[in-house]
Amino acid sequence: MSTTAKPPAPEKxxxxxxxxEGTLLGLxxxxxxxxxxxxxxxxxxxVVQPQVATFFALLFGTLxxxxxxxxxxxxxxxxxxxxxxxxxxxGLCASSGVMGxxxxxxxxxxxxxxxxxxxxxxxxxxxxxxFLQRLERVTVRMMAGGLLVVAGAALVAYGxxx
Amino acid sequence: xxxxILFALIAxxxxxxxxxxVRLGLRGMRASTGTFISLLVGVPFSLAVAxxxxxxxxxxxxxxxxxxxxxxxxxxxxxxxxxxxxxISAAGVSRAAPIIGIAPLxxxxxxxxxxxxxxxxxxxxxxxxxxxGLGLILSSQ
Numbered sequence: 001m002s003t004t005a006k007p008p009a010p011e012k013x014x015x016x017x018x019x020x021e022g023t024l025l026g027l028x029x030x031x032x033x034x035x036x037x038x039x040x041x042x043x044x045x046x047v048v049q050p051q052v053a054t055f056f057a058l059l060f061g062t063l064x065x066x067x068x069x070x071x072x073x074x075x076x077x078x079x080x081x082x083x084x085x086x087x088x089x090x091g092l093c094a095s096s097g098v099m100g101x102x103x104x105x106x107x108x109x110x111x112x113x114x115x116x117x118x119x120x121x122x123x124x125x126x127x128x129x130x131f132l133q134r135l136e137r138v139t140v141r142m143m144a145g146g147l148l149v150v151a152g153a154a155l156v157a158y159g160x161x162x
Numbered sequence: 163x164x165x166x167i168l169f170a171l172i173a174x175x176x177x178x179x180x181x182x183x184v185r186l187g188l189r190g191m192r193a194s195t196g197t198f199i200s201l202l203v204g205v206p207f208s209l210a211v212a213x214x215x216x217x218x219x220x221x222x223x224x225x226x227x228x229x230x231x232x233x234x235x236x237x238x239x240x241x242x243x244x245x246x247x248x249x250i251s252a253a254g255v256s257r258a259a260p261i262i263g264i265a266p267l268x269x270x271x272x273x274x275x276x277x278x279x280x281x282x283x284x285x286x287x288x289x290x291x292x293x294x295g296l297g298l299i300l301s302s303q
Contacts, residue, residue: 019252019300021253022254022257023249025245025252026246027264028241028245029246030263030268032237032242033262033265033269034266035272037269038277040238043227044234047224047227048219049215051216052212055205055209059205061201061243062202064232069194072194072195076191076192083186083189083196084187086183087191087196087199087200088199089183090183090184090187092203092204093177093179093183094177094180095203096207097172099211100172101173102211103169107163108163108166113166116170118266119174120174120177120178120259120263121263122178124256125259128181128182128255128259129256132185135185136185136254137256138256139302142257145294145295145299145302147295148295149292150263151288151291152264152267152287152292152294152295153263153264153265153288155287156266156288156289156292159284159288160270
């Protein structure tokens with residue numbers, strides 16, 4: 001009888017590697033947003049109004065990605081209509097979120113508003129556990145981790161806005 | 163003040179709901195295509211907001227700031243959103259959303275290291291909390 005451990009099922013290996021890939025991509029996204037935020041705060045802020053800066057940055061970002069994604073766009077033209085609908089809704093949500101952020105900043109101090117913005121992953125976690133049960137499993141450990149991350153991000157945002 | 167808090171809650175909810183739509187949308191298309199479509203939808207929306215809030219400000223952007231706005235667009239929207247969508251597609255919303263949510267920590271650390279801002283007790287406590295939270299999320303099966 002062999003005493004060596006059984007190798008993990010291929011499916012599980014693929015899933016683990018996707019999680020690692022997603023984690024690294026997520027850290028990259030957070031880093032990119034952070035550098036963008038710092039550049040925006042130190043160079044653009046005070047010279048251009050935030051909503052104007054967002055419009056131009058969004059316009060330039062769209063133009064740049066249109067060049068890079070042109071090949072994939074042609075391939076994805078036959079994607080399910082539901083995918084186009086959901087991504088359009090995602091774009092509208094992101095934009096209305098930004099609009100809400102500007103109006104919030106105009107009507108209340110940053111010190112109160114910034115920690116509230118940091119809570120958005122919690123909303124995503126709760127909604128995932130309700131609506132994406134067939135796609136993802138949200139464990140108690142993940143929910144507790146999400147709460148700690150959100151609390152930490154809210155603390156950092158609060159401290160930065162003082 | 164109450165209106166500001168209400169708008170902040172709306173913004174927070176919209177970003178959370180948006181992540182769910184991204185997960186559903188990217189089941190049928192690549193992250194780069196999804197990023198392009200979502201940005202394209204956002205352009206007229208943000209133009210409308212800029213026009214409503216102060217339309218004169220649009221024409222008063224100094225030429226010298228435009229390269230910086232290109233850089234911000236590249237970091238926030240082209241790269242940031244593409245990596246955000248790719249992370250959701252690969253690891254799911256439940257793992258990716260909290261990881262992406264640590265951007266304020268990175269921003270504060272960059273500000274401390276490169277802009278000479280002071281290291282506050284909030285940053286230290288927040289960092290400990292974030293690291294602990296990420297450990298829990300990533301160790302979850």
